[in-house]
Amino acid sequence: MLKLQSKKSARHISSFFIEIILVLLFFSIACAILVQVFAKAYNQNREADRLNRAVMSATAFCELYSDTADIDNASEKVFNASPDGNGNITIPCNNKNNGKNPDRVMITEHTDDSETGTLSTATIKLFYKDKTLCEMHSSCYIKKEVRHE
Amino acid sequence: MNRKTTGFGVGTASIINIFLILCLTTFSLLSYCSSRQNLRYARKAVSYAQSYTEAEYKANQILAQIDKKIAFADPQTYAEEIYSLENSDNIHVEYTDNGYIASFTAQSDNNCSFNVAIRIPLSPSEERYTIIKWQTNNTGNDDNSNGGQNIWDGQTF
Numbered sequence: 001m002l003k004l005q006s007k008k009s010a011r012h013i014s015s016f017f018i019e020i021i022l023v024l025l026f027f028s029i030a031c032a033i034l035v036q037v038f039a040k041a042y043n044q045n046r047e048a049d050r051l052n053r054a055v056m057s058a059t060a061f062c063e064l065y066s067d068t069a070d071i072d073n074a075s076e077k078v079f080n081a082s083p084d085g086n087g088n089i090t091i092p093c094n095n096k097n098n099g100k101n102p103d104r105v106m107i108t109e110h111t112d113d114s115e116t117g118t119l120s121t122a123t124i125k126l127f128y129k130d131k132t133l134c135e136m137h138s139s140c141y142i143k144k145e146v147r148h149e
Numbered sequence: 150m151n152r153k154t155t156g157f158g159v160g161t162a163s164i165i166n167i168f169l170i171l172c173l174t175t176f177s178l179l180s181y182c183s184s185r186q187n188l189r190y191a192r193k194a195v196s197y198a199q200s201y202t203e204a205e206y207k208a209n210q211i212l213a214q215i216d217k218k219i220a221f222a223d224p225q226t227y228a229e230e231i232y233s234l235e236n237s238d239n240i241h242v243e244y245t246d247n248g249y250i251a252s253f254t255a256q257s258d259n260n261c262s263f264n265v266a267i268r269i270p271l272s273p274s275e276e277r278y279t280i281i282k283w284q285t286n287n288t289g290n291d292d293n294s295n296g297g298q299n300i301w302d303g304q305t306f
Contacts, residue, residue, distance in 0.1 A: 012159070015159055016158075016159050016162075019159055019160070019162055019163060020162055022163075023162045023163055023166040026166060026170075027166050027169070027170065030170045030173070030174075031173070034170075034173045034174060034177045037177040037178070037180075037181050038177050038180065038181075040181060040184075041177070041180040041181040041183070041184040041185075042184070044181075044184035044185060044187070044188045045184040045187055045188075047188055047191075048184065048187040048188040048190070048191040049187075049191075051188075051191035051192065051194070051195055052191050052194065054195075055191070055194050055195045055198050058198065059198050062198075062202050066205065112213075114213070114217060115217075115220070116213070116216050116217045116220040116221075116277075117213060117216055119209060119210065119213045121206060133195075134195045134198070134199065135199070136198060136199055136202045137202050137203060137206050138202055138205070138206075139202075139205060139206040139209040139210075140209065141209040141212050141213050141216075143216055143277065145275065146220045146221075146277075
């Protein structure tokens with residue numbers, strides 16, 4: 001009788017361990033898939049955040065530029081830095097904002113000067129790791145006084 | 150006949166496992182859908198901002214062309230030259246007592262357009278024009294236009 005009971009209990013324990021092994025195996029496979037989904041969601045959120053920040057900075061720059069056509073003033077106010085000779089602004093990354101802000105800005109200006117006024121156009125490009133986040137053109141027309149002879 | 154039960158029998162682990170996986174799957178799918186929507190809206194915001202600035206640039210270009218014509222208009226044929234603006238860039242010129250009103254629409258490729266109106270004096274003067282309207286007009290297709298929810302329009306039954 002005792003032997004029968006111990007046999008039963010041994011079988012019970014072994015089936016329990018087989019179940020645990022199978023459960024762990026299934027759980028690890030499911031986790032491997034689900035962690036990838038979580039990681040993808042996290043990366044997409046970061047990208048969306050970066051795009052939002054880029055478009056906000058670019059819009060602020062465009063608004064300021066379209067008022068005054070002053071590229072230095074606009075970039076100083078928005079990015080706290082003036083563009084170098086090539087029109088580049090490199091934004092220093094601190095750990096807090098790392099990966100959330102664009103890391104480089106390129107601003108180019110084109111001026112179409114005529115006798116009646118000046119049509120200035122600035123193109124702003126924001127990059128993150130050499131990938132273009134957004135590109136915008138801002139323009140401003142300032143009329144001049146024309147003296148007829 | 151007294152059977153000892155451990156409390157953690159065969160099958161309990163499977164049930165807990167299934168419950169955990171269901172929870173994880175639900176949360177992961179919810180977060181994935183939410184982040185995908187966020188990204189979609191961010192891309193839309195970029196696209197809208199780009200078309201806005203593009204439309205503004207086109208409006209400025211047309212304004213510069215109009216200004217050039219007004220500035221060098223011959224005082225003898227001033228009115229005719231103002232009306233000749235209608236020949237280009239969908240400009241519409243209208244006569245009012247306060248001056249000519251020239252209006253045009255600068256359209257970007259997809260989403261946005263600018264409705265601009267300027268007042269031009271009846272005779273040549275130093276102030277060649279005054280901008281009286283510089284208005285954005287969203288012409289983009291709204292996602293909810295097809296199959297969106299019907300919202301109460303404010304009218305009583």
